[in-house]
Amino acid sequence: MNVPTEHLLILAAVLFSLGALGFLLRRNLIVILASVELMLNAANLTFLAGARAHSSVGPLNLDGPIFALFVILVAACEAALGLALVIAFYRQKQSVDIEAAAELRG
Amino acid sequence: MASPLFYALSAIAILCALGVVIARNPMQSVLNLLGSFVALAAIYLLSGFQFLAAAQILVYAGAIMVLFIFVVMLLNLTDREEGQPILMGLFNGRVIGSLAVFAGLAVSGLISTTGNFAAVDASAHGGDLDNMESLAGVLFSKYMLPFEAASLLLLATLVGVMLLAKRERSGSQGGGQA
Numbered sequence: 001m002n003v004p005t006e007h008l009l010i011l012a013a014v015l016f017s018l019g020a021l022g023f024l025l026r027r028n029l030i031v032i033l034a035s036v037e038l039m040l041n042a043a044n045l046t047f048l049a050g051a052r053a054h055s056s057v058g059p060l061n062l063d064g065p066i067f068a069l070f071v072i073l074v075a076a077c078e079a080a081l082g083l084a085l086v087i088a089f090y091r092q093k094q095s096v097d098i099e100a101a102a103e104l105r106g
Numbered sequence: 107m108a109s110p111l112f113y114a115l116s117a118i119a120i121l122c123a124l125g126v127v128i129a130r131n132p133m134q135s136v137l138n139l140l141g142s143f144v145a146l147a148a149i150y151l152l153s154g155f156q157f158l159a160a161a162q163i164l165v166y167a168g169a170i171m172v173l174f175i176f177v178v179m180l181l182n183l184t185d186r187e188e189g190q191p192i193l194m195g196l197f198n199g200r201v202i203g204s205l206a207v208f209a210g211l212a213v214s215g216l217i218s219t220t221g222n223f224a225a226v227d228a229s230a231h232g233g234d235l236d237n238m239e240s241l242a243g244v245l246f247s248k249y250m251l252p253f254e255a256a257s258l259l260l261l262a263t264l265v266g267v268m269l270l271a272k273r274e275r276s277g278s279q280g281g282g283q284a
Binding site: 002003007008011013014015016017018019020021022024025026028030031033034035037038041044045048049051052055060062063065066068069070072073074075076077079080081083084085086087088090096 | 142270
């Protein structure tokens with residue numbers, strides 16, 4: 001695939017921005033978690049773009065794929081724990097709207 | 107040669123990501139996220155990361171998506187969400203802050219294009235940039251400690267999720283008695 005590394009980085013930047021946008025704009029906790037997953041995916045793409053750029057000349061660079069693997073693992077943990085929290089929150093508030101969690105607002 | 111495919115997949119990934127943000131229904135949001143994951147997995151495959159593409163499909167599109175869809179269906183949010191405005195007020199600080207994030211990252215992306223446009227040769231190493239044999243060799247030698255820490259993280263998550271579920275049940279029983 002003859003694509004410049006910059007284009008992969010731009011794709012990652014756009015995906016991260018969309019994830020950040022969803023994280024900041026949406027009020028549904030599940031959609032907020034989905035936006036976090038989107039941002040982690042963008043981070044993964046950045047790692048892989050870097051690994052690809054460094055592997056094209058010289059020896060195989062495996063740091064990028066390894067870190068992407070760890071990011072996937074952390075994303076899985078985050079999703080499991082986050083969704084468990086969403087369910088616990090829903091049981092208490094009968095809602096997944098972040099506006100329902102305003103006890104700590106000053 | 108494979109470039110048009112890459113740009114088509116990028117367009118799918120971006121459109122699906124946009125769908126995650128603007129979809130009214132949480133279920134549509136989550137299904138758009140699935141589309142984005144699959145498009146990204148195809149991009150990984152095109153870039154020469156075959157194992158990572160498989161892991162992306164198995165872990166993200168498989169396990170994490172099932173978890174999301176399960177929770178959305180369990181909570182049955184589709185009819186609760188209707189009628190509520192999705193976005194908060196249009197010109198509050200949150201919108202301006204997020205637009206600033208978006209603009210900043212878009213500008214940084216555009217600036218990065220002013221560098222050299224050298225196409226990376228993906229055919230190096232036989233087009234296999236994450237050969238599983240060498241990946242395992244590195245993972246179990248150089249990255250042994252992070253690997254062990256990752257297993258500890260998984261265990262802690264497992265215990266944490268179980269504790270959350272258990273505590274919630276005893277808490278609701280206590281609430282029912284009082």
